[in-house]
Amino acid sequence: xxxxxxxxxxxxxxxxxxxxxxxxxxxxxxxxxxxxxxxxxxxxxxxxxxxxxxxxxxxxxxxxxxxxxxxxxxxxxxxxxxxxxxxxxxxxxxxxxxxxxxxxxxxxxxxxxxxxxxxxxxxxxxxxxxxxxxxxxxxxxxxxxxxxxxxxxxxxxxxxxxxxxxxxxxxxxxxxxxxxxxxxxxxxxxx
Numbered sequence: 001x002x003x004x005x006x007x008x009x010x011x012x013x014x015x016x017x018x019x020x021x022x023x024x025x026x027x028x029x030x031x032x033x034x035x036x037x038x039x040x041x042x043x044x045x046x047x048x049x050x051x052x053x054x055x056x057x058x059x060x061x062x063x064x065x066x067x068x069x070x071x072x073x074x075x076x077x078x079x080x081x082x083x084x085x086x087x088x089x090x091x092x093x094x095x096x097x098x099x100x101x102x103x104x105x106x107x108x109x110x111x112x113x114x115x116x117x118x119x120x121x122x123x124x125x126x127x128x129x130x131x132x133x134x135x136x137x138x139x140x141x142x143x144x145x146x147x148x149x150x151x152x153x154x155x156x157x158x159x160x161x162x163x164x165x166x167x168x169x170x171x172x173x174x175x176x177x178x179x180x181x182x183x184x185x186x187x188x189x190x191x
Contacts, residue, residue, distance in 0.1 A: 001107040001128075001173045003164055004100055005157050006186035010116040011083075011090035013191045018064035020077040025063025029056040071116050078117070087114045090190065091121040100181060101125055107173060108181060111160045113144075113153050114190065120144050120156065122164070131171050140164055157185070 033052045042048055067074040075083075091112040095101065100108045106127035113120055122137045140163040147156035
């Protein structure tokens, strides 16, 4: 058995998040402009129309920019199903591109932490599928998640490594003599 850890900044570019924030910002600003006009009605002139348009677009653009620079705000616009799918696909891609399947017994495990999404994905190789259940892998993730939520990704990884080693030892897997995979953690910016 060999455990490979990876920390990625982001599992996808999520180009739609700033646009969603832009749309919300424009809607809220337009609603605010309408409310302001009902409280203080003025004759609509070119100047007031321009002021309204600039206000709406300014708030919308600011909302979009904030999602780019404040990850917590960007996560508010990300659906859980999309997030989970992208993290899973990134882990699968990493497993293949790093050739983590090339161990002699096919018992490698990838433990991936995706920082933006605050998600953990564990991918076992085919030699582990019959002996370790999905519920057991989820239990490892459950142990790691509080540390990741506290912005302690490397502590989460340490906890994950310990949990995976204990789980595999309980299932009768022993450390192999050779090392087919690199020992260094994989660190990438991500998408």
